């Protein structure tokens with residue numbers, strides 16, 4: 232499949248369950264609008280939002296436009312463009328628990344088919360609470376509305392399951408109604424521009440592959456830190472924790488992209504096979520070793536940019552005695568030829584000092600130093616820093632001679648900085664992902680076995696943390712770098728967590 236080369240000509244129908252929700256307003260509709268502005272949506276396209284409230288099409292559209300004005304990367308909606316785009320949007324009240332009410336979608340699909348005189352692709356988007364994913368799938372089936380295996384798709388948002396067993400059950404139920412190639416399980420990290428670029432960086436540059444292994448790489452860090460707390464999501468987060476919310480999906484997917492073997496082509500299943508290989512090769516963490524390879528934390532109160540913020544246990548809808556972790560650090564090994572002995576460190580947490588998603592590849596020392604050590608000329612290790620957000624850049628730290636009469640070494644950066652090099656505004660992850668769904672490309676979506684393999688990796692930690700309460704929670708203040716035991720986790724191996732220099736601190 233050639234990705235995103237031409238405008239898709241097959242008409243498309245999107246039915247968005249949860250059409251009045253936050254995700255539709257913040258992400259889905261702004262992404263579709265921006266694809267429309269880029270002339271990437273098919274000429275014939277219908278977006279049917281659905282929810283339980285009674286709304287006219289006009290009222291529904293106005294709410295979505297406000298979402299664009301607030302959240303779209305392209306800023307406020309242009310009056311004329313919005314008028315043209317929103318002409319494709321209608322609203323349909325429906326109770327997703329009632330299969331009878333789905334029949335109306337069937338009528339709309341048939342009407343559009345007649346009008347367009349061409350078979351459209353039909354995408355059911357489950358932007359709803361996870362307990363409704365199966366209900367929606369089953370009611371699509373019961374009501375006998377469109378489900379052509381060639382042209383019908385279903386999008387499932389995260390979280391995909393609450394643990395390994397529930398993920399398996401969900402896969403099993405979905406697969407009785409849809410084929411695997413109809414199911415698009417979203418992990419929005421895979422749609423991020425720099426994450427996609429890792430594939431190009433690794434597999435389109437001949438110089439990378441010879442270095443990308445245990446002979447040259449000392450260790451790898453995958454770090455996704457956030458300044459925000461749980462905001463209004465206490466109800467969800469307190470039952471989830473950061474291990475489920477971030478590690479099982481986003482960080483595991485980043486691990487796969489860094490550690491995968493070169494695929495033989497860029498076909499969806501080939502790429503996903505190589506990612507599953509990584510997850511299968513992750514050395515299983517034994518229950519007795521969990522304390523030595525992991526650290527968890529929960530944020531206390533503090534000050535963030537001059538504003539006092541609540542501790543986790545005081546947040547809305549959070550249990551005042553909660554044992555839920557808002558921070559996790561983990562160390563993994565991958566049992567294969569490429570990565571034997573190379574530690575991979577994960578770190579992620581909320582209410583930390585800075586928001587940044589970084590992958591750091593630390594290379595080994597030079598085998599022999601020819602320079603004068605007494606003059607401080609000890610070459611520092613090379614480091615490749617892949618900065619996903621907020622800065623989008625890939626930089627290589629190299630050793631160089633400081634200009635002057637002496638032979639003095641210092642560290643210089645070779646930087647591919649998106650803000651300087653590319654003029655085009657990078658698309659949002661959801662734009663990339665929705666365009667892939669329209670063109671039927673599953674490369675950036677998680678397959679059933681991938682999701683289950685990722686659950687398998689974290690299950691021992693999940694179970695241990697659930698069964699062993701922390702007596703010292705909260706154990707890190709807001710606006711810090713997390714708990715001390717996370718520093719100790721990496722320091723005992725002789726390393727430290729890598730952060731971008733201070734000038735990049737975002738608000």
Ligand code: BG6
Pocket residue numbers: 389457476477588
């Ligand atoms: C979501 C998590 O999947 O990713 C959130 O549920 C988290 O808790 C978010 O804040 C982070 O995404 P991004 O794109 O802002 O890094």
